[in-house]
Amino acid sequence: MNKAELVEQIAAKVQLTKKQAEEMVDTFTEIVMSTLKNKGEVTITGFGTFLSRERAARMGVNPQNPTEKMQIPALKDALK
Numbered sequence: 736m737n738k739a740e741l742v743e744q745i746a747a748k749v750q751l752t753k754k755q756a757e758e759m760v761d762t763f764t765e766i767v768m769s770t771l772k773n774k775g776e777v778t779i780t781g782f783g784t785f786l787s788r789e790r791a792a793r794m795g796v797n798p799q800n801p802t803e804k805m806q807i808p809a810l811k812d813a814l815k
Contacts, residue, residue: 738757738760742757742760743756745760767785771785772787790809791809792806792808792809
């Protein structure tokens, strides 16, 4: 399911306009991303916990261009 499909389903389920549902999805995404950037967690009981896990930075290969090396960041966002 992509964002547009999610917005459609939310709008239908709670009887909102698509614009209102999209604003809800965008706001939720902004809040989760902001919290993760500040190394916090967002827990939704019965669904899961969004968190940033500490791991060592490392070098990797660009999958679109295998000859290109790239730095993989130390933090990785996850849904647990």
